[in-house]
Amino acid sequence: xxxxxxxxxxxxxxxxxxxTGLYHRKLAVVLERxxxxxxxxxxxxxxxxxxxxxxxNGMGRSEDWYKRIERMVRRISKAKDRQGDTIxxxxxxxxxxxxxDEIKKEELERKRAFENRPTMKESExxxxxDFKRVLYGNFNS
Numbered sequence: 156x157x158x159x160x161x162x163x164x165x166x167x168x169x170x171x172x173x174x175t176g177l178y179h180r181k182l183a184v185v186l187e188r189x190x191x192x193x194x195x196x197x198x199x200x201x202x203x204x205x206x207x208x209x210x211x212n213g214m215g216r217s218e219d220w221y222k223r224i225e226r227m228v229r230r231i232s233k234a235k236d237r238q239g240d241t242i243x244x245x246x247x248x249x250x251x252x253x254x255x256d257e258i259k260k261e262e263l264e265r266k267r268a269f270e271n272r273p274t275m276k277e278s279e280x281x282x283x284x285d286f287k288r289v290l291y292g293n294f295n296s
Contacts, residue, residue: 172254176209192227192234194242
């Protein structure tokens, strides 16, 4: 079935760490379009509860996800899946959480490196001292 291939492809991107929200929204749309409301609602709730998070520049406001959930709840009587259906297994959710933790650690390291960088003034003073050493031939300093 074409929809299953599409869902698998989207899940693959999410499981590989794409956390901008683009694939998350695509997955919710595909599930909703195919009336897999229970799975879609479960997925959207993971997002609004903060279990699945997007990067700082990620797309999707929480109110958009709440509206999506409300819309699907109104249509739940037409669902093609059953209550309790989910889109990610526990193992896959664990992998998503592990990747999110790695991304958070990398972002924290980048932030620390940025905060600990030499200031422009310090760099300029070092460059001036290096220039003086070269100019005056004093390489021992």
